Amino acid sequence: MKDSLKQHFPIYSHTPNLVYLDSGASALKPQVVVDKVKEYYEQYGVNIHRGLYEASDRATTEHDNARGIVAQFINAEPEEIVFTYGTTHGLNMLATSLGQSLKKGDNIVLTTWEHHANLIPWQQIAKKTSVELRFIDIDDDYQIDLEDAKKKIDSHTKIVSFAHVSNTLGSKAPAEELIVLAKQVNAITIIDAAQSIVHLKTDVKKLDVDFLVFSGHKLYGPTGIGVLYGKKEKLALLSPVTFGGDMILDVSYEQAEWNDVPYRFEPGTPNIAGAIGLGAAVKFIESIGLQHIQKRETKLTNYLIVQLSSLPNVQIIGSSQSNKHHGVVSITIEGIHTHDIAEICNRHNVAIRVGSHCAMPLMKKLGLPGGTARFSVGMYTDKDDVDKAILALEDAIRIFS
Numbered sequence: 001m002k003d004s005l006k007q008h009f010p011i012y013s014h015t016p017n018l019v020y021l022d023s024g025a026s027a028l029k030p031q032v033v034v035d036k037v038k039e040y041y042e043q044y045g046v047n048i049h050r051g052l053y054e055a056s057d058r059a060t061t062e063h064d065n066a067r068g069i070v071a072q073f074i075n076a077e078p079e080e081i082v083f084t085y086g087t088t089h090g091l092n093m094l095a096t097s098l099g100q101s102l103k104k105g106d107n108i109v110l111t112t113w114e115h116h117a118n119l120i121p122w123q124q125i126a127k128k129t130s131v132e133l134r135f136i137d138i139d140d141d142y143q144i145d146l147e148d149a150k151k152k153i154d155s156h157t158k159i160v161s162f163a164h165v166s167n168t169l170g171s172k173a174p175a176e177e178l179i180v181l182a183k184q185v186n187a188i189t190i191i192d193a194a195q196s197i198v199h200l201k202t203d204v205k206k207l208d209v210d211f212l213v214f215s216g217h218k219l220y221g222p223t224g225i226g227v228l229y230g231k232k233e234k235l236a237l238l239s240p241v242t243f244g245g246d247m248i249l250d251v252s253y254e255q256a257e258w259n260d261v262p263y264r265f266e267p268g269t270p271n272i273a274g275a276i277g278l279g280a281a282v283k284f285i286e287s288i289g290l291q292h293i294q295k296r297e298t299k300l301t302n303y304l305i306v307q308l309s310s311l312p313n314v315q316i317i318g319s320s321q322s323n324k325h326h327g328v329v330s331i332t333i334e335g336i337h338t339h340d341i342a343e344i345c346n347r348h349n350v351a352i353r354v355g356s357h358c359a360m361p362l363m364k365k366l367g368l369p370g371g372t373a374r375f376s377v378g379m380y381t382d383k384d385d386v387d388k389a390i391l392a393l394e395d396a397i398r399i400f401s
């Protein structure tokens, strides 16, 4: 195995020819995460919080530790971390809860590059409450248009929610500037960090954002686990939207008193193995070093863009500047449907994602009915992977020319 980071990911031992360029959909899992999840199921695989016995104590401690590890990773306090089932779950929770206080005349500001997870929950709320949905546009270089943001965010704006990094374009939103604009009108701010969390150092205090959500599986962790960060004072004001065991302090037949934050947002048995596995994933990233990973990925994305640009009839759907791509490069090839690109890539063991990437309105706006072919990198991606992907694309171009 040429690349030392690949050795941490057991999938490469099982499938040595794999060229995985779909990390934006889900990152591969390192051995340490697989081992930690296995350890839970083998050694103390019982419920948390409830059992007054050793295995339950251990499970509770490991689950608590994971919360602390995740908190530290984004510079939050442990009680500001709510475990969810993923980004989609976190955004739905926020939309449902915050939507309760909205009324006609208010508006919610999103961007035109949102993933469906940060669009459809707000559409549902908008339908129920008759609030207006507004979308900050992108400019000709596929970046957020701050001048447009200044027009869209006004004194009636109650919520500003946006993806920190677009899963289709790879562009980064000017989060700090958007948050300042939102705060000037006392709007609540939400960052969908599903893509950014794995590529950018995330510091919630520095961002001064109210809520931030992400998924474990894009961060080299297990599926079915996610995080909803909320500022302590904002979480305290948020009403729970799912109810049941473990989220209460006292219950009568008539009513219930909520447990402390964050437990009031975690009813029922959570994804215990998932949370513990996510803790292991974060520790693993820290052992490699996020800065080191970033450096590698930036270099590789640069190389990928140079190689893609050298192919005939390839158009990059994203910034012309490679340093404005954060782990994601989308393309179209004139005369070849994106599904055919994926099919030929698959023949070369190159795994990519094609289509609308759950950003259908953006694809429609850009006039791309077949969507794009998206190449997304992870810490394990190397030059060899890019070279193989380019060979596959050359093959596709030859076949369809």
Ligand SMILES: Cc1ncc(COP(=O)(O)O)c(C=O)c1O
Binding pocket: 024, 025, 086, 087, 088, 089, 115, 117, 118, 163, 165, 166, 167, 192, 194, 195, 215
């Ligand atoms: C920007 C963005 N937001 C939200 C999501 C939804 O994440 P999940 O499917 O893990 O809930 C994704 C997944 O691709 C994404 O890229």
